[in-house]
Amino acid sequence: FLEYDKNNWQEVFVSEENTLQLFITNKCNLRCKGCFYAHNLGRDEMSFDVYKSYILEYKDKVKKITLLGGEPTLHNFLPQIIAFNQSLNLKTTIYTNGFHLENLEGVSLDGVKIRIGVHGTHLSEKPLVSVHKTFLPVTIVYMLRRDNIVELMGAVKIAEQNFNCNDFFISSIRDIASTGNYWLDNTDTIPMNEYFEIVQKFVKEYNGKLNIHISKRGIIKSKFDNAVDKCRFGNIFPNGSKIRCHLDISLNKKCSELEFNKVKCNK
Numbered sequence: 001f002l003e004y005d006k007n008n009w010q011e012v013f014v015s016e017e018n019t020l021q022l023f024i025t026n027k028c029n030l031r032c033k034g035c036f037y038a039h040n041l042g043r044d045e046m047s048f049d050v051y052k053s054y055i056l057e058y059k060d061k062v063k064k065i066t067l068l069g070g071e072p073t074l075h076n077f078l079p080q081i082i083a084f085n086q087s088l089n090l091k092t093t094i095y096t097n098g099f100h101l102e103n104l105e106g107v108s109l110d111g112v113k114i115r116i117g118v119h120g121t122h123l124s125e126k127p128l129v130s131v132h133k134t135f136l137p138v139t140i141v142y143m144l145r146r147d148n149i150v151e152l153m154g155a156v157k158i159a160e161q162n163f164n165c166n167d168f169f170i171s172s173i174r175d176i177a178s179t180g181n182y183w184l185d186n187t188d189t190i191p192m193n194e195y196f197e198i199v200q201k202f203v204k205e206y207n208g209k210l211n212i213h214i215s216k217r218g219i220i221k222s223k224f225d226n227a228v229d230k231c232r233f234g235n236i237f238p239n240g241s242k243i244r245c246h247l248d249i250s251l252n253k254k255c256s257e258l259e260f261n262k263v264k265c266n267k
Helices: 048-058 078-087 146-162 194-205
Strands: 018-022 065-069 091-096 111-116 137-144 164-172 211-212 233-236
Touching: 018 048, 065 078, 078 091, 137 146, 146 164, 146 194, 146 211, 164 194, 194 211
Parallel strands: 018 065, 018 233, 065 091, 091 111, 111 137, 137 164, 164 211
Antiparallel strands: none
């Protein structure tokens, strides 16, 4: 359990929803170190008609759609994809590197969340200072690894000052593509005990205004933890292959059919 000053912090329950994650394109403008999808990057893209067929197949089983890649803002039909989700009252989360947010300007974002994943403030191949400046409401997702720990506090300050941002998400890279195991570390990843210590230090020192979301990574406990730990995700790729947990990408564990909230989490 994290220790925190209850006069400054309040732990909030976040409902977990069945989520269909669609990798709508393999195109990406970056080649980030430790990317869990690096071996799939290329030119393949999910057509809008195929996308609609997947949504119609699973719309009664999920509450939320996550759009991933590659880089989803490079998909030519992204505005139409968002509008189609909205027509079915499905929430949409776009997970982006933030370099091409201009492709979302002028698009109706009702029920849409934009999550910008960064690997540091200045030093990495995906730094926050290079993200497209925008007035769009965004969540900054900071992926910790060994070389960007010192920039964490600076990143949250940039998020406060330079972006229309109310939420800041802390997580870490787990490069199972190279290790084959979620719990094994390589030269870039942070051991789980160190991840906990970094998050604990941040919670004790941060006194800003943002809502802080913390990935538990299988080790941090919450007073809201549920005894039932079932996978609530399903993932579909441009080539039509399916997996349950996104961690299965690196393990090449495909499935013929998606099941939500039935299979125990593979962590």
